[in-house]
Amino acid sequence: MPFAYSLSRQGAYDPQEVTAAALGLRQALGRPAALAFAFVTSDYLPHLEEFCELIRVDGHVTDLVGCTASGSIQGPVEFEHQSGFSLLAIAAAPDSLKPMAVTEAQLEVSSGPETWRNSVDFRPGGWIALLNPAEFSCDDWLEEWNDAFPEVPTVGGLASGSGDENTIGVFWNGRLIPGGVIVGVQGELRLRAVISQGCRPIGEPLTVTKAENNVIYSLGAQPAYAALETAFQSLTDAEKSTARGNLFAGLASSEYVEDFKSGDFLIRNIIGADPNSGAVVIAGIPRVGQTVQYQFRDREVASQDFRHVLEGPKEAGTVPVASLLFSCTGRGERLFGSRNHDAALLAEMFGMHPSAGFFCNGEIGPIAGMNGLHGFTASVALLEATPHSL
16 A cells, blocks of 8 residues: 555635545545645635545545645646645554644743743654744744754745735644644654755855844955955856846855855845945845855756755665655746746656645755755655655
């Protein structure tokens, strides 16, 4: 019997279609699913309770967690801006996938990492996170979460929708969760995280010598704008022509690196730059003494980077029984010029296997051993069966 099964249905909510999908899932697995992940478009929200009940009852699914999505993913196919849903059900032992809710109220009264450690009565080898950015301070939580569970990978995405914060949500068994759902992975399953930021460093890595909030005034002995201009001039003429909107700031995740390369930075948008003051404004909070290197992104760089990071686990012999793909809304056809790039490459590298995911408002995954919130990223949770479960 298969360990997992994925499916998708496109179109407006139809209870008969959902029932048929649930029955197909039940027949394919041949046993109850301990947990299923569902990614639904915003028009499913008014029908969420019924949707979840049909999947759980007719599909024999114990727990159903998920979120809204501007587009879903299933297998090698990406359904961008199409109404519908995708589903990944896993028939592992019940304690292999343990969901828990996290809320803004919990974060507000948190006394730090110890609060989160005390809220968990198990210690998984990885986490899958689905968060609502409209209702939850994701960065603040992630900072405490990293300290609570150091070196434990957390992979996931921020719910997306049709543009209005009222059209997004995270749910567990038909109930909207005002924050997010975290699923611990342990027992019969092992999580391997793969993160592709789709950028390459340009210019030189420089130390922040003056900054205030999200404004960088100087890098090394020069204005931050001058360093950005120097980095831009290092591009080819062809790259310069596509650089608008594709230049970013990379904040080094560790200072204990001699030769910085792709994957060593948290990538943050450049919001503005002023040649007069020399300041560069970014969507992040740099600190004095931190290393910053500007980054360039285009479809070729992003494609090569995703293939490169997938080659690592493939060469290590990883054989996923299932996977979850969290791809930024800024990727897909918008970046690559054609559909299915990330999903098809994942299937090409690891063969056809049960896989689902969605287009996110932000992606979560580890960089240099530290879980971060990313943008324009493909974040993948490869789920392997542990030896004793085979």
